[in-house]
Amino acid sequence: MHDHKERTMTHSVNRRGMLKGSAMALAAAPFAGSVKAAVPAGQDGFQYEITRTEEEWRTQLGEYDFNILRMGATEDQGASPLWDDYREGSYTCKGCDLPVYTGNWRVETKKKWLFFRQSEPNSLLMNIDWPASANKNPAFAIFTSIEVHCRRCASHMGHILLIEEQVLHCINGASLNFTPEAA
Structure with a gap:
């Protein structure tokens, strides 16, 4: 018989700590324009339904969107014309047209x-998105975030x-195609 011991965390995160960390991450967001995902799209070992060569992705998306969708960059704050468009409708992945969001789940913020x-x-x-600096300085690990990507492409x-x-999906407008709901 094995003696099982309960494992406990060596530190705890309270609500104040989470809010403080999020506030710090938001404060750093304006400087994140050149930040890219730790693993470029499609290079994480998962078998995706839709695959293309880098050249095919660049041709389909153009350089700006390629940098966001395939290299994991973050668009500049306010760069997308969709950021303040709260019409009902559907949002699909710009890479493969998979439905990913609907307008009824949009949250209005001034971010x-x-x-x-x-x-x-x-x-x-x-996926876990580690800032490159986290490997050199553990203090930057607070900026670790949860990256979301299309399950098909x-x-x-x-x-x-x-x-x-609120726990929210913060999404690049450049990653989406929007179709307004018919009136």
Whole structure:
């Protein structure tokens, strides 16, 4: 018989710590324009339904969108015309047209990115996004975030963050195609 011991964390994170960490991450967000995902899209070992060569992705997306969807960059704050468009409708992955969000899950903020409470079921996968500096300085590990990407083509969507006391998907408008709901 094995003696099983309960494992406990050596540190705890309380609500104040989470809020403080999120506030620090938001304060750093304006400087994150050149930050890229730790693993470029499609290079994480997962078998995606849709694969293309780098050249094919560049041709389909153009350089700006390629940098966001395939290299994991973050668009500049307010760069997407969708950030303040709260019409009902559907959002699909720009890489493969998979439905990923609907307008009824949009959350209005003044942060100038798109925020959603949740995605469409079975549309996204997650990964840990470590800042490059975290390997050299553990203090930067607080900026670690949850990256979300399309489960069909691996295109980078954005991150899951704590915003205004809500866990939200913070999404690059460049990663999405929007179709307004018919009137």
